[in-house]
Amino acid sequence: MRVSTRFSDAIHLLAFLKIYDQQHLTSDLIASSIETSPVVVRRLMGKLRQAGLIKTVPGSAQPTLAKPLDQISLLAIFYAVEGDKPLFSVDPKTNPDCIVGGNIQTVLRQYYQDAQTAAEARLAKTSLQDIVDNLLVEQAKKEALS
Numbered sequence: 001m002r003v004s005t006r007f008s009d010a011i012h013l014l015a016f017l018k019i020y021d022q023q024h025l026t027s028d029l030i031a032s033s034i035e036t037s038p039v040v041v042r043r044l045m046g047k048l049r050q051a052g053l054i055k056t057v058p059g060s061a062q063p064t065l066a067k068p069l070d071q072i073s074l075l076a077i078f079y080a081v082e083g084d085k086p087l088f089s090v091d092p093k094t095n096p097d098c099i100v101g102g103n104i105q106t107v108l109r110q111y112y113q114d115a116q117t118a119a120e121a122r123l124a125k126t127s128l129q130d131i132v133d134n135l136l137v138e139q140a141k142k143e144a145l146s
Contacts, residue, residue, distance in 0.1 A: 006081040009034050010044050014053065014077065015132050017065055026061040044081060051080035069129035075120055077128070087119055088112040 012034050017025060027038035027045070034041065045063055048054045053072055056063045065072070090108045095101035 004082070006044065007078050009036065009040070010048060010077050010081045011074065011128070011131060013041065013044055014048065014065065014072065014128055015135055017054065017063055018069060018128070018132050019135065021064070024061060025063060047081050048077075051076065053077065053080055065128075069132055070127045072128040073124050074126045074128070074131070075123035078123055086112070087116050 013030055016030055016033055020029075023029070027041040031038045031041045045054060045056060049056055049063075052066055053076065054063050055066045090105045090112065092105065094104055
């Protein structure tokens with residue numbers, strides 16, 4: 001099963017909009033950084049626009065952030081691109097006649113819910129500003145070492 005990268009791609013896209021806000025930003029340019037297709041970028045931008053995280057003008061290639069970085073949480077980005085789907089899912093099809101198969105769903109459900117709650121709380125506390133700041137620190141380290 002392939003894991004979705006929509007969430008990390010959306011964070012990437014938003015950080016790119018901020019860091020390269022003085023450039024002519026097209027879906028082709030953004031896609032070249034994410035290493036995906038411009039179609040995928042446009043789909044992500046549509047979801048981010050619907051969530052009120054970016055502004056776009058039809059026919060114009062210059063998307064912008066709709067809010068300051070510190071007002072965009074990672075949780076808001078997650079909900080924008082993934083909806084409210086759970087981070088973890090329990091296999092609903094197990095053998096009910098087995099000790100493990102007959103009880104695993106009930107046992108895991110609470111652990112998964114606790115993990116989901118903790119992850120959402122952490123994402124809510126982390127802003128896009130945190131991400132951009134860390135990206136710039138990492139770049140500065142690379143430049144200092146070269």
